[in-house]
Amino acid sequence: MEIGSCIFMAALRLLLCCFCWQLGAAVDTITSSQYIKDPEAVVSAGNKFKLGFFSPGNSTNRYVGIWYSNISVTTPVWIANRNKPLNDSSGIMTISEDGNIVVLDGRKEILWSSNVSNGVSNSSAQLTDDGNVILRGGEIGNSLWQSFQEPSDTFMLKMRLTANRRTGKKTQITSWKSPSDPSVGSFSSGIEPSSIPEVFVWNDSRPFWRSGPWNGQAFIGIPEMNSVYLNGYNLVQDGDGTFSLSVGLANESYITNFALSYEGRFGEMYWDSANERWEHKKQYPGDDCDIYGKCGPFGFCNTQNSLICRCLKGFEPKNSDEWNRRNWTNGCVRRRELKCERTQSDGQVPKEDEFLKLDKVKVPDFSEWSSSASEQNCKDECLNNCSCIAYSYHTGIGCMLWRGKLTDIRKFSSGGANLYVRLADLEFGKNRDMKAVICITVVTGAIIVAVGAFFWWRRMAKYRERKRESERILSSRRKKGYPIFFNGNLIQESMNQVKFQELPLFKLQMLIAATDYFDAANKLGEGGFGPVYRGNLPDGQEIAVKRLSRASGQGQEEFMNEVVVISELQHKNLVRLLGCCVEGDEKMLVYEYMPNKSLDASLFDPVRKEVLDWKKRFNIVDGICRGLLYLHRDSRLRIIHRDLKPSNILLDQELNPKISDFGMARIFGGNEDHVKTRRVVGTYGYMSPEYAMHGRFSEKSDVFSFGVLLLEIVSGRRSTKIDGNEQGLNLLEFAWKLWNEGNAPALVDPALTLDQYSKVEIFRCIHVGLLCVQEFAKDRPAISTIISMLNSEIVDLPLPNNPAYTERLIGLHTERRGDSINFVSTTLFTGR
Known part of the structure; x- marks a missing residue:
């Protein structure tokens, strides 16, 4: 009885497994009996894509x-009908019945079909985790058709854009007509x-x-394109003359x-994922000069010029009136004929x-490839061919030649290639x-x-006057008993190195006018200087003017030190x-x-800190490290x-960090690892214990100080007493307490919204911050190890x-050493 019961249970389990396997297999598959009816959808095996009605x-x-099935915004990457x-x-x-994938309306009329001529009756269609629909036929399951072969407006990873030079057949993407109309629009893209x-x-x-020619690794008309930016772009040619473009990322997550x-x-x-929206890395055309043929034939486009279009040297506008109206379509024409086109009435050789x-x-555009093996051979080949009007030699491509008109040239600040345009010798002014x-x-x-000679005389006069002024200041400081915080040799060496007279000099009257007579409305902040x-x-x-206070006890030295x-x-x-004044x-x-x-103006402000998401904060941390x-x-x-x-960390327009305020900075000698000073300068809460207590710094x-700053950036809290903390802990003590309790996430700024990747990154920052404040x-x-x-x-x-x-150590130190801590600065300084 027991044996029979066991056999029955085993058979039942096997039957259930088979049923579940069949059910699971059908989730990503369409057959004649398992179809999709609006609003149903099938999901790929890895739950990455959905196929259905929208x-x-x-x-x-x-x-x-x-x-995509795992994001909140419905973003179609392919559309059938x-x-x-x-x-x-x-x-x-x-x-x-003929084995094709079809979309039918309520009257069973075909709105769209995969249109395979060799379809089989028992075929099926499967949605893969690549976002591809594959039509398979027969028991072997050979691929009869793929949606990747007929893309819409999206070029997917592992998809291929193809073009055959011999037949002209292309696989390309086509735009929508509008954001709400996916029918085929005016634009298309391909090879x-x-x-x-x-x-x-x-x-x-x-x-x-256009992208510019392919050099085997990148398109040279896209300066930003490299292995980091496009991470796996590849273009190959097979035996029948078909070019195939594909892309694959190193991290497919x-x-x-x-x-x-x-x-x-x-x-x-x-x-x-943090902000739940699509972001663009780079789009083309990116500016006016990216528009094909913006300046017409023999025109030259440069966005750095006030008028972006100019004629190449040796050329002039074909229609001056149109050119003056900024209609550059007709481009430019050559001023002087080339050697092959000229005839000499006096019988002389041109x-x-x-x-x-x-x-x-x-x-x-319209380059021709040549087999010339070197740049000199490329030049000679062009020079010896009357129809050649330009050449370029680029590693990875070789020799490129041009005939006819030169169309779609633009200037880059970096990247690109060198182009050599053929001109008559008279254009180089040799007949003057x-x-x-x-x-x-x-x-x-x-x-x-x-x-x-005149300017040299004036410069030397000003230099001698500044030198006398500097010596007077230093002499006056020593007489008044103010300490000079770097040794005599380094002072003289640094003054020689700075070449003060070579700094750009601003007139006092210009700075008065620029700041509106130092109006209080233009005041950004104030420190000890x-x-x-x-x-x-x-x-x-726009500038920031640091004005030395006449009443400052330490500003004179900080001014000279910062210079x-x-x-x-x-x-x-x-x-x-x-510059300076x-x-x-x-x-x-x-x-x-x-x-x-x-x-600090953004990090500790409850409203402005919302701008500093984790990506921006980590970029700030990285920039401080690099500095x-x-x-x-x-x-x-x-x-x-x-x-x-x-x-003392300033943020530019893009929130990139810049370290500022070098008034307290110290120049190290070549063989110095650490230095001891009697004058302790710095800011409470950021000084290391060996410096605050013994004056040793390195x-x-x-x-x-960076460790304290890193913990502040992570937590959004100041380094002093933590709000709502009954034990009166400062930030370092609070972070250490949470670390030992295994509760490091409690340190993270509540204003931050984190994904899994950001959490790993931010906890690593906490770990590194604690290593820095040991x-x-x-x-x-x-710092190199920290990076x-x-x-x-x-x-x-x-x-x-x-x-x-820090708080306890400085407190103890103050009791032992009396008023030596008076040199500690509590400077508050905002933006510049």
């Missing part, structure tokens, strides 16, 4: 399409299979944008694709043509009268020498010194203006900042030791 935008029409919508919910998608393939966007049949908008803009989109070099440009040249040269040279004002120069440039230090520094994450008793430093003020690495290791002078805090002092300097990592830790280049992080409890 209505786009504000439309009430019904379409069959594929969209895009030109024949349903106007009700009676639609069905099924397998027809142009010329001798050197390019990607084009066409407006109907007219070129609208990101939701991304390449779409062609109804306005004709092609670019990469990715899903921002001089050889020469080439005008245009660097960093998008090379023109040599006597006139010599005469003009002599006169011009004499004038330049006279003007140069004095106030900082916002100003506008006559050319419209010495920052004049030697050039880095994108350090604030830029534009020294007139009479007035001493001012002029900086670039930071529109988003200082980090410190430059100060500690990469600059010509080794610099210890000594006052790193949120108010690179690890800045690392401690009590003993030898335990703290160097590797934050970027997960170092995976296994050591466990942190007890942090330095």
Whole structure:
């Protein structure tokens, strides 16, 4: 009895498993008996895509399409009946008797079909996790048709855009007519299979944008395109002359694709899970110069010019009136004939043509590839061919030649290629009268020498006056008993290095006018040195003016120290010194203006901190690290900042961080690891214990300050007492307490919305922050190691030791050493 019961139960389980397997297998599959009826949908095996009925935008029409199943916004990547919508919910998608996938309306009329001529009756259609619908036939399940072969407006990962040079057959994407109308619009995009393939966007049949030639790794007309940006773009050619373009990302967990908008803009989109919206990395055309042939034949487009279109050298507008009205369509024409086109009435042989070099440009359309093996051979081949009017030699492509008209040239700030345009020798001015040249040269040279001598005399006079003023200030400071906080040798060496006379000098009257007589409305903040004002120069440039307070006890030294230090520094994450003003008793430093003020103005403001999502905060952390690495290791002078805090981190228009306020910075000698000083300067809450108690500072002092700053950025809290904390803990103590309790997430700013990836990143930041604020300097990592830790280049992080409890240590130190702590600065400084 027991044996029979066991056999029965086993058979029942086997039957249930088979049933469930069949049911599961049908979730992503359509057959003649398992069809989709509006509003039903099938889901791919990995729950990445859905295939079913939907209505786009504000439309009430019904379409069959594929969209992402795991995001909140319905984003169709493929549509079957895009030109024949349903106007009700009676639609069905099924397998027809001839084995095709079909979309039927309520009257069983076919609105769309896969249109396979060799279909089989028992075929089925499966939705894959790549977003592809595959029609399979027979028991073997051979692929008869794929939706990737007939794309809509979206170029998906693992999809291929193809073009055959011989037959002209193409697989390309086509735009929607409008956001609510997915029918085929005016724009299409695909490969142009010329001798050197390019990607084009066409407006109907007219070129609208092009990528430039493919060099084996990138399209050279897209300067931003590299292995980091497009991460797996590949274009290959098979034996029958078919070019095939595909893309694959290293991390396929990101939701991304390449779409062609109804306005004709092609670019990469990715899903921002934190904000639940689509973001664009880059779209093309991106500006006016990206529009195909914007400046016409032999025109040259440059967005940095006030008039973006100009004729190439040696050419002039074909129609001057149109050109003056900024209608550049007809382009330019050559001024002088080339050698092959000229005839000599006097029987003399014409001089050889020469080439005008245009660097960093998008090379023109209609290039021809040549087998010339070197750049010189390429030049010679063009020069010896009367029909060749330009050449370019690019690694990965080789020799490119042009005949006829040069169309769609633009200037890049970086990237692109060098283009050599053929011109008549007369365009290079070699026929000028040599006597006139010599005469003009002599006169011009004499004038330049006279003007140069005059300005040199004035410059030396000003230099001697400034030198006397500087010596008077330093002498006066020593007589009054103020300490000089870097040794005599370094003072003299630094003063020699700074070359104060070479800094741009601003007139006092200009800065008075720029700040509206230092109006209180333009005041940005104030520190121990004095106030900082916002100003506008006559050319419209915004500046920040740091004005030394006459009543300041420490500003004179900080002013000289900041000039010495920052004049030697050039880095994108350090604030830029534009110049200075020294007139009479007035001493001012002029900086670039930071529109988003200082980090503390946003980080600790309940409203403004909403702008600082985790991505922006991590970018700020990374920028501060890069700036410190430059100060500690990469600059010509080794610099210890000594006052790193949120108010000394300024944010530019894009919220990129710049370290500021080098008034307390210290220049290290070449063989110094640490220095001891009797004058402790810095800000309460950010000073390392060895510096606050014993006056010893090193690179690890800045690392401690950075650790405090990092924990503030993560938590959105100031380093002093935590609100609502009965034990009166400061931020370091609070973070250490949560760490030991295994409750690090409680430290994270509640204003942050985090996905799983951000959580891993933010907890790593907490770990690194605690490593930076360890009590003993030898335990703290160097800034180069910190960068590797934050970027997960170092995976296994050591466990942190007890942090330095700054508040308690300074309190004890104050009791022992009396008023020596009076040099501690509590400077509050906002934006510049």
